[in-house]
Amino acid sequence: MAIKLFDSELKVMDVLWKEGDMPAKQISNILKEAIGWNMNTTYTVIKKCVAKGAIERREPNFLCHALIAREVVQAAETEELLHKLFDSSPDLLFASLLDHQKLSTEQISNLRRMVSQLQAQEESK
Numbered sequence: 331m332a333i334k335l336f337d338s339e340l341k342v343m344d345v346l347w348k349e350g351d352m353p354a355k356q357i358s359n360i361l362k363e364a365i366g367w368n369m370n371t372t373y374t375v376i377k378k379c380v381a382k383g384a385i386e387r388r389e390p391n392f393l394c395h396a397l398i399a400r401e402v403v404q405a406a407e408t409e410e411l412l413h414k415l416f417d418s419s420p421d422l423l424f425a426s427l428l429d430h431q432k433l434s435t436e437q438i439s440n441l442r443r444m445v446s447q448l449q450a451q452e453e454s455k
Contacts, residue, residue, distance in 0.1 A: 333382050335403060338375050341365065343384060343403070346396040354392040 335343060345357050358372035376394060379385040386395045416422040433441070 333384055333398060335379070335382070335384060339379050339382070339384065340403070342372065342375050342379055343396060343398075343400075346385070346394060347400045351388075351393055351395045354387075354394055357394060 341361060342357060345360050346352070349360070354373055354376050355369075357376065358367070358369045361367040361372050362369070376385060376387075376392075380387050384396070384398050386397050387393070388395060412418050412420060412423055416426070
């Protein structure tokens with residue numbers, strides 16, 4: 331991913347990913363209530379996202395539109411995490427998650443299903 335988003339920028343993007351296109355003022359109101367940001371902080375972060383090409387600004391009313399999908403950012407962040415902390419090894423990341431997270435029965439079932447699907451895909455190649 332060519333665009334590196336910082337935590338503050340991800341907060342703005344998260345609003346757009348969850349809510350869809352909206353004016354900057356509405357994003358500001360949401361973030362003020364959620365995390366206590368003032369309007370100037372929100373507008374500054376939005377402008378940084380616009381400069382990076384993550385958000386498109388439209389008129390009227392400084393309407394904001396996400397130009398990158400959450401899944402693209404998740405994939406890039408996961409890849410970076412793998413390289414930084416787990417020697418590019420998905421199994422080490424997976425083992426760390428299993429060692430340090432309390433998983434529900436449903437989550438464990440979902441993980442088993444995903445692994446089974448991956449095994450089936452590999453066997454069909």
